[in-house]
Amino acid sequence: MKPAVLTGEHYITGDVACAEGALAAGCRFFGAYPITPATEIAEHMAERLPDVGGTFIQMEDEIAAMASILGAAWTGVKSMTATSGPGFSLMMENLGLGVCTETPCVIVNVQRTGPSTGLPTLTGQGDMMQARWGSHGDYEIIALAPSSPQDCFYHTIQAFNLSEKYRVPVLVMADEIVGHMSEKVVIPKASTISLVDRPKPSGRKDRFKLYQPGPNGVAPMPAIGEGYNVHVTGLTHDERGYPAMSVEAQEQMMTNLKGKIRNNLEDIIETESYRLEDAEIVIVSYGISVRTGLTAVDEARKLGYKAGLLRLVTVWPFPEEQIRELAARVKGLITIEINLGQVHYEVERCAGGQAPAHLVGSAGGKIIHPDKVIALIKEKF
Amino acid sequence: MAFWREPLDTQEIQISKGTVHIIQDRCKGCGYCIEFCPKDILAFSDSFNKKGYHPPLAARPDDCVNCHYCEIICPEFAIYSTEDPDIAATETT
Amino acid sequence: MTKNPQKPLKPAAHPLDDLIRTERIPHIWCPGCGIGTVFSSTLKAIKGTGIPYDRFTMVSGIGCSARGAGYVKLDSFHTTHGRAIPFASGIKMANPDLNVIVFSGDGDLFAIGGNHFIHAARRNMDLTVVCVNNLTYGMTGGQVAATTPNRAKTTTTPFGNPDAPFNLPLMASASGASYVARWTILHTRDLTDSINEAMAKKGFSFIEVLSPCPINYGRRNKEKPLDTLKLYQERTIIKNGADPARADIDFDRGVILGKFVDIDRQTCDSMYNSVCRPCSDD
Structure with missing residues (x-):
């Protein structure tokens, strides 16, 4: 059995490096659907996850893959999926649900050329605006762009850390060349990789409010079964998480959703x-x-x-x-x-x-x- | 019914007895409990609740056998029955 | 001088109040709508298992029935249209110890979510799926659904529905479900027992519940809520073990209720453990 963090020097593709980065970051659930040129990430996770106590499931489409990682995230695990152009389009609906319900998860998009089926085996960077605005409504999102297999490893870890810290889906916008090329990837010792876990609630469970922002604008997040009786909805909701069909509630929710990103730009943005x-x-x-x-x-x-x-x-x-x-x-x-x-x-x-x-x-x-x-x-x- | 023989153990069988509780302001007046109460003990009341519906009332409360049918068919969690404590007490003796 | 109306000292407590977010009651369901009844049955069944409430979670999609997740005092999820099952599958596979209930409607589960349904059944995902079948899209005002009877009038079939509806028990059983039953909201006791049995059942359980939508379906098809319930009383027949192929909904011929399928098959999560984790201690 291989450990979760494969410390050492490797000669691997960007796709495999993404998968290894995810495992090193603590990802233990992968919802998959095959698509060129991202399939290798799923293949690698299918092989590696059971070994480290994680779960891999290939769903019936990308809509389901995205839905499954949101569900998994609420059980307290770190979850991810990987896709490319057409699959990314199918994920947009539930990406919005992830944003609205503040569900941490990571989506890798190994970009190919579009529109539509386009050039499935060749590179492209045409999904950048879709990454920003692809789901309906107004929102903030985090997207990272790796330039090498080594980046794929680190950026996937970073994506999980940002996702957990800010309770937002984070996109790793790779592309076919980065995904398919092999280069040296150095995986450090597990103890030297700094990981972030989502903020957890404390205090009285009956007074807990699911979307009451913490000090950095991010609300603590319990897992299913911890006794908080949370209600999670994609409808506009109040601090308790209950549907609130009012202009005021919408404004408050948007202030929180945008604020937690916009007020932490210095921490999030890296160049x-x-x-x-x-x-x-x-x-x-x-x-x-x-x-x-x-x-x-x-x-x-x-x-x-x-x-x-x-x-x-x-x-x-x-x-x-x-x-x-x-x-x-x-x-x-x-x-x-x-x-x-x-x-x-x-x-x-x-x-x-x-x-x-x-x-x-x-x-x-x-x-x-x-x-x-x-x-x-x-x-x- | 007149042609039917009365079961021999009628005297020994305890028919449970219940009390119907109606949470008037939850009712939306669908009438399902009234229509399908197996003992036909409920009826629409003449009064309105705060939402403007006629909630049910127990017209023959003594006939309730605590079967809980109204409790589940009510889509509004507005009616339920509890076992009558007096009968429960006699049952234990 | 006005007098306060006489109020009981303690507000009356319904026996299911401990499972309901009472501060959100009254719910949005119309007078005569049967969703509340199915919901009550489901809660009663949860209570009946004796399992601690924090071991349950409820997932819904979008639609009238899907509002159920918002009223249950459990960890509950109101997701996107049609996606309750894959969301629930993610929960189940990530934490197989949880009892995962999907509570949603026919439009959600069988039109937009139909693909997810058959695949979860194929995998024998250990979920309990309760489908309130009111034959229409209630939330959007009564459009034709994948379950609307042929020739029925809806807002998008003003001349009558030219299409044929799905036979849901047949679809579930053909897709591999471990437990398949159908009841109506009139059959509350059987329904509650059935949901309870389905929760105890390992594997993909599916319970279809016929339920009136008096405002958006009944009104256009000259059916008052009590008329619909009379149909449920007079034009149904309980036949446990019946062939699901004969379970079409045709009230003229009589509608079959009961438990169609109850088989044992390894669940998705247990298969994953035995096939993909051969070295594990479990």
Whole structure:
């Protein structure tokens, strides 16, 4: 029997690294439905979970997979699912339920090219706006974007930690290349991985209110069977969790749902920078496209352009403040992403005209070549 | 019924006796308890409850046998019966 | 000077009050609606098991019946339309010690949620599914459902329903359910006993309960609530062990009630343990 944390050096794919990250984070329930290019995560979890006392179930569709991980989460376990484009669309309804009921869980989307069935085996980054706004209604969500198998391991752990801390579904927005490529992944000792568990209630059970926010805006969460008699509903609800069909209740609930994310942006948002200190041209990117950006920065520097890169580890919530500050001091911003403009428009919005925002995008199917970025730099700067 | 022989053990059989309790303000006046009470002891009352429905009243309370049928068929948790303590006491002797 | 109306010193307590969120009563169900009766039966059955309440949880989907989860004083979940069963499956598989009850309606469980139903039955997921079948979508105002009888009038079949309805016991048994029964809200005692038996049963249990929707179905089909209950009294026949293939709902011919299926088959969670955890001590 293998332990939950496979400490050591491995040569594995991003998909497998996601699964290992989940196990290291304490995930013990996986609701699955096969879809290229995310299937390997499910396959790996199917093999590994029973060994560590967890449960794997392949449901009848992605709707059910998403529903099952919400149910499992309320028993007190950490739960997850993994999918790609079409399956991600099917999960949107229950993703909203997860947001509304403040249910911690992790969804990995190994993105492929769409729309519709698209190019199932080829890469894409076209689900970024769906990740932000795909379920109906107004809400806040957290999405991370890994750029390598090593990232897949760490970001999945981070996704669980954020999800537990803020009681919100967290999305790991990988893509086909990151998911399918093999690289060295270092898994540290279990004792060195810091894990976060959801806040638990204390005090009198009969006075407990399910959605009364704690100090950081997040309400403690009991598990089924602990005697709190919780009622959990996707209807607009009051602090007790009871349906409350009023404008005031809606406003209060939205204030809580948005506030717990918006008031903790500094804690949630993570970015990385590369040669950014003196940069005049800033490449903004995330996921696999960061690799295009890193090469492009070096190439541009060789040509005499002061280029740098800002990597969005957290794409949602969007690092607005950081983009704003950069835009005030640089000559221009370039977003690289494998779509024809999604995060680019966010960058443009935050730049607010202080610096021009350009896009190096593609219709999808393959990683963007750095030459395309260099050509744009030569043309515009 | 006149043609039927009275069972020999009639004297020994204890028919339980109950009291009907009506939580008037929960009632929505569907009348199911009245219609289907096996002992036909309930009737609509003339008065209104606070929601404006006519709740049932026990027209022949002494006939209640504490069968709990009204208790379950009532969709409103508005009626229930309890065993009459006097009879219960005699049963134990 | 006004006098306060005479009130009993202690407010009357219904025997099921300990299982009801009494502060949320009155419930939303219309006068004459049978959901409250099915709900009462379910609570009575829970009480009858003698199992501590915190070992139970109730999951509902969306619709009138699905509001049940909001009135029961258990850990309870009001989920999305049709998704009560997969949500409940997640609970059951993550914590098999819990008794998981799905309480929902025919529209929720058999149209939008039909796929989940057959798969949970196939896996023999250890759930007790209580389906209030009122032949229509009550919450949205009485549209045609997957259970609406042929030719019945609804708001979306103003000329009569051209489609055929599902035979729910047949579907459940064909999909592999361990326990299948059908009752009406008139048969409260059998219904309560049946739900109680289904909860004790390991595996996927399904109880269909015929129930009137006087406002949104009955009104359009010239059926007053008491008329519907008279049908339940006069045009039904209890036949335990009957062939579910003969369980179509046709009140002209007579509707079969009773327990159709009661078989023993390994449950999903026990199979998972024996197949996927061969080395475990369990």
